[in-house]
Amino acid sequence: MNYICSKCSLTMDVATKKSRCDCGGLWKLDFKPPKFDLSLLDRDNWSIFRYRVFMPLLGNEWENISLGEGMTPVIQFNEDVLLKMDYFMPTLSFKDRGAAVLISHCKSIGVDSVVQDSSGNAGNSVAAYCAKAGIDCEIFVPEGTSPKKIDMIISHNAKVNIVPGSRDNCANVCRAKSDREGKYYANHVYNPFFYEGTKTYIYEVYEQLNRIPENIFIPLGNGTLFIGIIKALEEFIESNIIDKMPRIIAVQSEYCSPFAKAVEMKTVKPVKVIPKPTMAEGIAIGEPMRGGEILEYIYKYNIEVITAPETRILEARALLASKGIYIEHTTAATYAAYMKYCELNGRTPALIPMCGAGLKSDH
Numbered sequence: 367m368n369y370i371c372s373k374c375s376l377t378m379d380v381a382t383k384k385s386r387c388d389c390g391g392l393w394k395l396d397f398k399p400p401k402f403d404l405s406l407l408d409r410d411n412w413s414i415f416r417y418r419v420f421m422p423l424l425g426n427e428w429e430n431i432s433l434g435e436g437m438t439p440v441i442q443f444n445e446d447v448l449l450k451m452d453y454f455m456p457t458l459s460f461k462d463r464g465a466a467v468l469i470s471h472c473k474s475i476g477v478d479s480v481v482q483d484s485s486g487n488a489g490n491s492v493a494a495y496c497a498k499a500g501i502d503c504e505i506f507v508p509e510g511t512s513p514k515k516i517d518m519i520i521s522h523n524a525k526v527n528i529v530p531g532s533r534d535n536c537a538n539v540c541r542a543k544s545d546r547e548g549k550y551y552a553n554h555v556y557n558p559f560f561y562e563g564t565k566t567y568i569y570e571v572y573e574q575l576n577r578i579p580e581n582i583f584i585p586l587g588n589g590t591l592f593i594g595i596i597k598a599l600e601e602f603i604e605s606n607i608i609d610k611m612p613r614i615i616a617v618q619s620e621y622c623s624p625f626a627k628a629v630e631m632k633t634v635k636p637v638k639v640i641p642k643p644t645m646a647e648g649i650a651i652g653e654p655m656r657g658g659e660i661l662e663y664i665y666k667y668n669i670e671v672i673t674a675p676e677t678r679i680l681e682a683r684a685l686l687a688s689k690g691i692y693i694e695h696t697t698a699a700t701y702a703a704y705m706k707y708c709e710l711n712g713r714t715p716a717l718i719p720m721c722g723a724g725l726k727s728d729h
């Protein structure tokens with residue numbers, strides 16, 4: 367199986383240890399799954415790997431690496447809102463969907479040591495799956511990352527480096543180390559295998575509801591859930607399961623909104639922003655590396671990009687907690703944005719992801 371460079375179209379075997387093409391372009395996968403059909407699932411497997419026929423897996427390493435990720439319930443929160451409980455995961459965030467597939471791939475191509483940068487959750491995930499896979503792991507997090515996320519990473523025997531400055535700077539420092547020391551960059555943004563895992567968010571919704579909801583809210587930082595969802599929906603269109611894209615509403619932080627600004631200014635690249643400190647640490651990405659690709663989707667499918675009002679994040683978190691749902695601040699930001707959206711547009715039935723657990727963030 368091959369990667370294709372998104373810039374110069376060079377092809378490269380997926381066994382490569384190069385995190386991107388020499389021309390600087392990021393890899394895409396040259397992979398087309400079979401038409402989606404629920405009869406193709408492995409119903410005896412109770413993890414995202416029940417959908418593995420739609421994933422580009424090499425070999426069976428996933429069997430020893432899966433921690434039972436996925437299969438998260440969709441609950442009816444109120445008359446309008448369906449919540450997908452993606453914090454019911456081995457490391458308490460949706461990132462396990464992507465990390466399970468990415469680390470299975472790493473194992474199958476003989477990687478024995480990885481580096482990765484993260485606002486915390488992806489680092490938790492990669493550290494946990496590397497621990498299960500017996501792969502050495504070093505994670506870079508920006509200063510200010512929730513101490514509980516850092517503790518979790520350490521508990522999985524990964525090395526943690528706390529990098530001064532922004533999340534974007536943290537990524538640069540990690541990439542420099544990867545380039546310098548030739549360590550595999552097991553990064554959720556760069557590596558296309560991660561998105562093959564986040565696709566399962568939509569597969570599950572369809573299996574659970576037997577339909578795709580008309581309005582889908584998605585937090586948008588680097589876009590790992592966003593891209594996975596769009597890819598899966600495109601597969602569903604190709605498979606005649608749906609005839610058009612549902613309405614997608616992407617949520618950015620009010621204090622860091624390179625995509626919302628790009629749409630406002632009609633640019634083809636995200637607008638460079640210097641993030642102001644926000645409680646929504648998971649989506650505070652000023653320079654999203656797949657920005658051009660994400661904006662193409664945004665324009666192609668008329669995706670709305672809205673921002674989460676910072677002053678209402680705690681209100682949203684308290685509201686959900688008062689109904690038994692304890693989520694982290696970044697996830698509360700998505701709900702705060704939904705509340706604002708309804709105030710402006712009226713009642714809106716929607717599917718909203720509960721991406722990260724409340725026990726992970728302090729503030």
Ligand SMILES: Cc1ncc(COP(=O)(O)O)c(C=O)c1O
Pocket residue numbers: 459485486487488585586587588589590591592648649651694696697721722
């Ligand atoms: C809880 C939570 N929600 C949403 C996101 C956003 O994901 P992405 O940056 O892939 O768009 C993250 C990313 O770390 C996160 O931790």
Ligand SMILES: [Zn+2]
Pocket residue numbers: 371372373374375376387388389390391
């Ligand atoms: Zn290239």
